[in-house]
Amino acid sequence: MKWSWIPDHAGDLVTITLLHLRMTGTAVFFGLLVALPLGLLAYRVPRLKSVVLGVSSLLFTIPSVALFTLLLPLTGLTPTTVVVGLTVYTLVVLVRNTVEGLESVPPKVAEAARAMGYDRVRTLVTVELPLALPVIMAGLRIATVMTISLVSVGLVIGQGALGQLFVDGFQRDFGVPIIAGIVITLLLALVADALLVGVQRVLTPWHRTGR
Amino acid sequence: MGELFAEILRWFTTGEHWSGPDGVPAQVGTHLVYSVVATVIAALIALPIGLLIGHTGRGAFLAINLSGFGRALPSFGVVILAFQLSGLSLVPIYLALVLLAVPVMVTNTYAGMAAVDHDVRDAARGVGLTGWQVLWQVEVPLAFPLILAGVRIATIQVVATATIAAYLGFGGLGRYVFDGLAQRDLAQALAGAVLLAVVAIALDQALRALQKPLTPRGLRRSNR
Numbered sequence: 001m002k003w004s005w006i007p008d009h010a011g012d013l014v015t016i017t018l019l020h021l022r023m024t025g026t027a028v029f030f031g032l033l034v035a036l037p038l039g040l041l042a043y044r045v046p047r048l049k050s051v052v053l054g055v056s057s058l059l060f061t062i063p064s065v066a067l068f069t070l071l072l073p074l075t076g077l078t079p080t081t082v083v084v085g086l087t088v089y090t091l092v093v094l095v096r097n098t099v100e101g102l103e104s105v106p107p108k109v110a111e112a113a114r115a116m117g118y119d120r121v122r123t124l125v126t127v128e129l130p131l132a133l134p135v136i137m138a139g140l141r142i143a144t145v146m147t148i149s150l151v152s153v154g155l156v157i158g159q160g161a162l163g164q165l166f167v168d169g170f171q172r173d174f175g176v177p178i179i180a181g182i183v184i185t186l187l188l189a190l191v192a193d194a195l196l197v198g199v200q201r202v203l204t205p206w207h208r209t210g211r
Numbered sequence: 212m213g214e215l216f217a218e219i220l221r222w223f224t225t226g227e228h229w230s231g232p233d234g235v236p237a238q239v240g241t242h243l244v245y246s247v248v249a250t251v252i253a254a255l256i257a258l259p260i261g262l263l264i265g266h267t268g269r270g271a272f273l274a275i276n277l278s279g280f281g282r283a284l285p286s287f288g289v290v291i292l293a294f295q296l297s298g299l300s301l302v303p304i305y306l307a308l309v310l311l312a313v314p315v316m317v318t319n320t321y322a323g324m325a326a327v328d329h330d331v332r333d334a335a336r337g338v339g340l341t342g343w344q345v346l347w348q349v350e351v352p353l354a355f356p357l358i359l360a361g362v363r364i365a366t367i368q369v370v371a372t373a374t375i376a377a378y379l380g381f382g383g384l385g386r387y388v389f390d391g392l393a394q395r396d397l398a399q400a401l402a403g404a405v406l407l408a409v410v411a412i413a414l415d416q417a418l419r420a421l422q423k424p425l426t427p428r429g430l431r432r433s434n435r
C-alpha cells in the first residue's frame with residue numbers, strides 16, 4: 001500500500017469532499033423543503049397520511065442504482081440526477097418523523113395555545129413545531145447520514161463525488177483511494193451527526209435542563 | 212420521451228432478452244440468490260446477537276449505535292474494497308453484503324426486545340417461566356414486528372447493493388444497467404433499472420405479507 005497517495009492528493013480530496021458535502025446538503029435541504037409540508041398535510045388530513053407514507057416508503061424501496069438510472073432521461077449524467085434521487089430517499093424518514101413529531105405533541109398543549117387566542121398558524125409555528133422538533137431532528141440526522149453514504153452510489157453514472165475514489169481504486173487495482181473514500185465518508189457522517197445534535201440543543205433549550 | 216418509452220418496451224418484448232444465461236429470468240435468479248443468501252447469513256448472525264443483547268440488557272449501547280454505523284458505511288466502497296483486497300471472487304462480495312446487512316437487524320431486534328414491557332417480563336418470570344421460556348414465549352413474539360421490519364430494511368439494502376456485483380464482473384440485474392450505460396444503450400439501462408425496482412418492491416411486499424400471519428394473534432390488531 002502506498003499511503004503517500006493521500007497527502008499527494010490532499011487538494012483533490014478536499015475538492016471532492018466539498019462536492020460530496022454540497023450534494024448531500026442540497027439533497028437534504030430539498031428533502032426538508034418537501035417533507036415538512038407533506039408531513040404537515042399528512043398530520044392534518046389523516047386520510048392522506050397512509051398515502052403519503054405509503055408512496056414515500058415505496059420510493060425508498062427502489063434501489064438507488066435503479067432510481068438514478070431512471071432519472072437519466074430527465075437530468076442526464078449530472079450531479080443533479082444524484083441529488084434528485086437522494087432527495088427522494090430522504091422523504092421517507094423526514095415525512096414519517098415530521099408526522100410522528102407532530103403527533104407526539106399532547107393535544108392539550110395545542111388546545112391551551114388556541115384558548116389563549118393563538119390562531120392555527122401561530123399555534124403550529126410557535127407551539128407544535130418546536131415541540132415536534134426533537135423527533136424531526138432525529139429524522140434529519142438519519143436522513144443526513146444516509147445521504148452522505150449514498151452519494152457514492154452516484155459512481156454508477158460517474159457522479160459519485162467521494163464514490164469516484166472507489167472507481168479510481170478499482171480500475172487501478174489500488175486500495176488506498178477506496179479506503180480514503182470510505183474513511184472520509186464515515187468521518188463526514190460522524191461530524192454531520194454531531195453538528196445536528198448541537199443544532200438540536202440550541203433549538204430546544206428547554207430540553208437541556210429537566211429530563 | 213415517447214420514443215424512449217417505446218424502446219424500453221421493445222427491449223422487454225425482444226425474445227432473446229428472456230432466454231439464455233444473460234436472459235432476464237437467469238439474471239433475476241442470480242440477483243435473488245446473491246440477495247437471499249447474504250440476507251439469510253446476516254440474519255443468522257444478527258438475530259441471535261440482537262436477542263442476546265435484548266434479553267440480557269448487556270451491550271445495549273453497541274446495539275443502538277450499530278445501525279448508525281451501518282447507515283454511514285458507503286456500501287459500494289465496502290464491496291469494492293473487499294473484492295479487491297481478498298481475491299476477486301464472489302466470496303468477498305458476499306462477506307461485504309452480510310456485513311452491511313447485520314447492523315440494522317441487530318438494532319431492530321434489540322429495539323423490539325427493549326420495547327417489551329418490564330411488567331410483562333416480570334409477570335412471565337413470576338408465573339414460573341425460565342429465562343429461555345420468557346425469551347421464546349414472551350419476548351420474541353412481542354418483538355417480532357420490529358425484528359421483521361429490520362429484516363425488511365436489510366433485504367432492501369442488500370438487493371440494492373448486490374447490483375455492484377455486476378460492476379465487478381458478476382451477474383445479477385446490475386448487468387443491464389452497467390452494460391447499458393457503458394454501451395450508451397439507454398433503453399437497456401432503463402430496462403435493467405425497471406427490473407431492479409420491480410424485484411426490490413416485490414421482495415419487500417412478500418416480506419410484508421409475512422408479517423401478518425407470523426405475528427401472534429393477540430398482537431395483530433394493535434399493529435399497523
